[in-house]
Structures are given as structure tokens and as C-alpha cells.
Amino acid sequence: MADELTIKIAGEAGQGMQSIGAALSRFFRKNGFHIFANQDYMSRVRGGNNFFQLRIANKPVYTLRQKADITVALDKNSVTLHQNSIAEEGIIILDKAKFNISGENKLFFNAPFYELANNTGGSDIFINTVCSGVIVGLTGLAFDHLQEIIKDIFADKQDDVIQKNIEAAKAGYDFAKNNFKEEKFRLNSGAAQEDLLMNGNEAIALGAIRAGCKFYSAYPMTPSTTIMDTMAHYGKRFNIVVEQAEDEIAAINMIIGASFAGARSMAATSGGGFALMVEGLSLAGMTETPIVVVDAQRPAPATGFPTRTEQADLDFLIHAGHGEFARVIYAPGTIEEAFYLTIKAFNIAEKYQIPVLIMTDQHLADSYRGIEPFDLNKVKAQRYIISKEDSKKVTSYKRYQLTESGVSPRAVPSWIQDVIYVDSDEHNEEGHITEDADMRIKMVGKRFYKKITALSQEIEKPSAYNMANADTVLLGFGSTYGVMKEICAEPGNEKFGFIHFSQVWPFPVSEVNQLLKDKKNLFTVENNAGGQLAKLLMRETGIKVEHSILRYDGRPFDLDYLAGRIRELKNK
Amino acid sequence: MNVSDFKSNDEIAWCPGCGDFGILGALKKTLAASDKRPQDILLVSGIGQAAKLPHYIKCNCFNGLHGRAIPPAVAAKIANRNLTVIVTTGDGDCYGEGGNHLMHNIRRNVDITVIVCNNQIYGLTKGQASPTTDLGYVTKVQVNGVILEPMHPLEMAIALGCGFVARGYSSDMEHLSWLISEGIKHKGFSLIDVLQPCVTFNKKNTHEWYAKRIYKVNEDASYNPGDKMAAYQKTEEWGERIPIGIIYKSEKESYEDRSGLNKIIPLVEEEIENIDISDILREFI
Known part of the structure; x- marks a missing residue:
């Protein structure tokens, strides 16, 4: 029996990892599990190697694990690429015949999903559904919920399509039940309430709709684009104009024009697009026109790593724009915060007639988590x-x-x-x-x-955890909230505390001075190479951290990675 | 309305004899003849001598960044379609720095009128070549004369499908005022390029130079501004004779029609205090 599982589905772009991931996410939530899911994708439409990672548990989860318990390889390449990130006792599900692999390996669980797909659905397209069935079969959970979800996913398709998919899933499910006798992946249904599943970008878009945003303009840029997609999807229903601009310069100047005319307005982009918006940001400051701009960060400089994550725009956003003017920068740590802070961003922008920036990153933008329903009365649109x-x-x-x-x-x-x-x-x-x-x-x-x-x-006060007892304090902003929260809750870390900044500008100086009074062993946890938060803390409060735990390979922190980095520091 | 209803108290910062005075006069005349109140009109500009113009008329004014007059103008119109939105810009602002916005907003076809005060030179930065400076013209920067081909904004606008393409002359206020009112009446993006002398920095394209060459296209009764090919040919005329008037005109659906904006209340009128999103939240279960 397992308390939590990390499941990875890997393959070429276009093989449908995301659709298996989406189906499984719904399945496990229906069975009462907490989930955290994220995609690792390359900047290409076909080929390469992408994966969808899903962590399910009986307790709330906020971050990923480094290694997967169950890895599904949809192509041969994935078998090699992911062999080194298999958890202890973990397995790789693969189709040995299809991939032409003959050797034995204790990691392998051979499932002929291509053959099963063709026998049931009649084509390779059905491997996704078969694999969903295999995974559910390994957990020992009942098939019924998967059947319901398949019906729902294919609701607009013809009956025979639905039937074939159910048969494909059942074939995978039965195969796993009959051929995998160990119980290590078995799960008991959880007790989590059925809640909302969304990612950071969707939460920002929903926050903007709730806040009364009536005009949205942007130029598509990963990883911000799904904010525009979501706004456009609901635009007609809420009388919101979503206009794809000719460039980011136009986007920011357009939202300033719409806001001047009286409509709440927003744009979203990533670092490179934000660089183009900088003169416009200064215009909003000078003309005292309220706007909200989202920077969903990705690794840079220049084009950088378009589909990966980083937090290296902190200094840039604080200083962006020629001249001196007031601004506010939020850095939500969770999907819930992304929603509430977006509404607050519109209110503060209008109240003070300033630009307000929301700084996220690819990890928060694209990661899905099962969350409690929003409290719609917590932050409401207020007009000024x-x-x-x-x-x-x-x-x-x-x-x-x-x-x-x-x-x-x-x-x-x-x-x-x-x-x-x-x-x-x-x-x-x-x-x-x-x-x-x-x-x-x-x-x-x-x-x-x-x-x-x-x-x-x-000021949006920083979140503080276990600060009364802590002898070691982690400090972070934005998407590192989850990993800091979970690491502090790990056995053996009872003396760990953390402070998370969801507002980085103006910097919460007095709150920080209060919280860090007499505290030693301070470590920032940052997805950048320069230790920008540590330097900001130094500049604003004079407080110097012991060390900055930095990750700048374009990948997010996960629980095991951060634990490893902390161990290294302690052993020094 | 009277011309005096549009009188601004701001002090004018142009050189005496500047062609911009004629454009200002023509615009005021047009507005006075309309039934629009000053607060229902929005003038938007970027940077340059022409961009100061909105300060000299009593209307709403958004004087933004260099090259960026059109994007805020278009968005303000989208946000509140009851506003009459007019951009006053220059050859540097609109054809140089803001060229991309001109191109794509012709395609977008929001109902605004863009008046380009085209003196074929940079005035505010003191005499460098603009995108419309004639070949060979010597400046402090283009010391051997301009070697870049001049831009043909009207030809470009027709090619992009602009529904109202006109050229005026700052010294013919009567004619220019008529052009502007026709531009405002046109439902969609209207481009009016206005030739104007720069008395300080353009020693070639002077009042005298223009006066000798300019003629009105509608003097020839057979000229049909609906004929796209004839319009292209007209825009090619530059040198001995320079045509002014409505060069090209065609009716088509505006952005407001195509997007459905015309069917809903203006965005700024929407109540936003308690927007109910509970229905869409259910889609995330």
C-alpha cells in the first residue's frame, strides 16, 4: 500500500501525454486524492521528449518529487531518458515488442499497449486510453470512475468512439490487474473533498474576470499564453475584449488607452515581451493610469529556455522603466494566491492609479493543483x-x-x-x-x-511558518512556496521555518525586521543564479543571509532536490 | 457648437508660420461644425510637434509616447465607442517609430481618424530626415543627402485595405476641414496624410513648392475614389503635380461590427463590482 505516488508519462510531443495526465488527474481527484501535476515540455510542436508528471497523495501536496514511482514510456527514447529518475521500487511501463527491446530489467513492466490499443480501438491512437487503464489497474482502485471520466471526456463524440475508449481502458486495466501481482502501488481511496483543479495562469485569468477586467491585450508568449486563451474562452460571456496585439509595445499601450477610457485592463507576457513593454510601464507611471501586467517568467537572457522556469526577473521588474514612479509587484506562491492577488492587483492599481505587476513563472503558470473552492467574498472588485x-x-x-x-x-x-x-x-x-x-x-x-x-x-504580508521555533529559516518568493512548505513539514525538520513573499515591492521591511529579529541560519531558495532575493533583503533591511540555494537549470525545485541541497550545506 | 467651445487656454509652442496652425484651424472648424461636445471627443497623440496639437483644442487629450499614438486611441475607442477618437500624429511618430501600429491598425479597422501632419522632416529633434523626406535632401545627419527611398504611406494604406485614404494640405483649411469631417464620418480606420511646410527645417518642401504642385483630385469629375487601381496610380504622382483629396474610399465592416462590440453596451458602462464567476468555476471541478 502506498500513501503517495508520483506518476510520469513520457513521450514525443504530440503523443498525448497531457490527455492521459488530464484523465488521470480527474480520476484520482474523484477518488479523494490531493494532486499536483505539471508538464515538462520542449519548445516544439512535434517530436523531442516531453513528460507529464502527477503526484497524488492522501495529504495536500504543493510540489513535485524528483523521482517517479510509475513511469509510462510512450516511445523507446523515453525508456532511456527516464531510467535514471525512477524512485526506489519504481517501474517503467513500456511496450517491449513495439520498442524492439528484448533484454530484461527489473525496472520494466512490459505492457503491450500498442497491441491492446489496436485490438480494442483499432488504431494506435488508443494507446493513451490503454495506458490510463494500466495505471489505474496498478493502484487497484475500481474501474467505474475511469469509465465515467472517459464518457465525460468524449461526451461530444459518437457512441462507438466512447465505447472503444472504454474497452481500451478496460483492456489496460485488466492487463495490469492480471500481470502485476505486487501491491506496492495499491491505494485506498482518499478523503479529499472534490475541489477545483487549475493552474496558475487559469487562476490569474479567473481573478481578472472577477476583478472586472474588460480589456485584455497581449502578444502570445510562453508561458503566459494560456492566460490569454482563458480570457478569450470566457470573453464573450463576460463582455471582455481580448485583442491579440501586433507586439508587446502595442499591448501595453492599448491597455493604457482602454484604462484611460475607464475600462479595467490587463496584459500578460514573459520577460522578453516585458522588456518591450518597459517604456509603456513608465507611461502608466507618468500618466497615473492603472494597469495590471503579468510577467510569467522563463529562463533568459534573450529567448532563453522558452518552456522552462526561472525567477530571474525580480531585479528587472523592480527597476523596469525609466524614471521614478510608484509600482507594486506581487509574486503569488500558490494557485489560490494567484487568484486573490490578481483581484487585489486591479483594486490597488485603480486606487493608487499605478501599474501593478504580477510576477509568476512557468512552474506556477503551468502546474495544476487540486485546490479548495475560492472564497469569492474574500477580495472583491472595488472601484476608485x-x-x-x-x-x-x-x-x-x-x-x-x-x-x-x-x-x-x-x-x-x-x-x-x-x-x-x-x-x-x-x-x-x-x-x-x-x-x-x-x-x-x-x-x-x-x-x-x-x-x-x-x-x-x-502591503500583502509575507507568509510565515514555524517562526517561533525555527533555528533555520528558508526565504523565497513566487512558486517556491510549495516546496518550502513541504520541506518544513518533513520529519526531522521540526526546527525549520520559512517566510514567503507574495509581495516583493514595496518590500515588506517592517514585517521582515519583526520576523527575522534574532534569527540566524537564513537561506534564500531561488530559481535564479544571482541570489536576487538575498540582495533585495540586504538592500532593504540590511539583513544578510547565510547562503542562497539557487537553481538555474530551468527546472523547478522539488522536495527531494531541495532536501539534497540542504543536506549538502549541513555536511559542509 | 462654435469654434470658441473648443478653445484651449494652453500656450502654443509652434514656430510662427508652422503648417500645424492650418491643421489645428481645420480640425477646430470641423469639430465646431459637428454636433459633438468637447467631452465626447478624444484626441490622441504621440510625440513631435504635431503631437502637441491636442493641447491646443479643448477636447479630451491623451498625449502618450513617441510612435505609440494609435494603440491607446484604438483601445480607448474599443472601451467606449461613444467617444469620437482622432489621432494627431506626424511623419516621424506614425510612419517611423510607430509604423508597425499603423500597419496593423489599418487591418484592425477600429473607427478612428488618423491625421498625419507630414512635413517630410523631423522638427522637434531639429532637422533629421523622416520616412517621407525626398531622396537627396541634405540634413545634419544625412550629410550626403537622403539615400533611403521615401515611404509611400497612402499606397501602403490602400494595399492594406484601409477604407478611407486621403491627403490634405495645411494651407487649404476649407478643403482639409472637409476631409477631416469625411474621415470622421467613415466607419472604420481613416488615414489623412496632411502635407505641411516646416518653416524651420525643411527648406525644400515650402509653401511655394507645394502651392505650385498641389491640385484636387475631384477637379477631375471622372476620378472615382472607389477604383482601387486608379487610386494606386494617383498615389504614385509626386513631383510636378501632387494630388490632394479623397484618394481611396471603400465601405466595409469595422472592428466594432465584426467583433460584436456594436451589439453590447460600451465596456466602460459595465457594472463590475460583483461579477458572478461561479458558473465558470464549475468547469474546473
């Missing part, structure tokens, strides 16, 4: 504009009226009885171009100092 009703009484208006808070009342063009001037040049209260030195000082104070002071009261 002159209402249409009140606008009728506004006959004289200054867009950049100097106020105590630095924030001027924001009107919607055509609602008020006066006109609105907005300028990227330094401007006076009316919004006309000025060269006046005193006015310059006042406007800098408004855009920069006053807003930053106010924003320090709105």
Missing part, C-alpha cells in the same frame, strides 16, 4: 473612480489635482462635463505640458513619494 452619477455634477476638472494623498480624483472621459488632459510629458495639474521646476517637484512628490508612503500601508 468618480461614479457616473457624481460625474454629472463635475463641470471643472483637473486630472492631476494636487492632493494630500498624491492621488487625484479620477474621472471617465465623456461622463464629466469637462475635458480631461493626460500627458507623458511633465505636466501641470490640468495635464498640460510644463517646464516649471516647482511643478516638477510637486508632481514627483505626487507620483513617487506620496504614493509609496501610502502603499506601505497596503
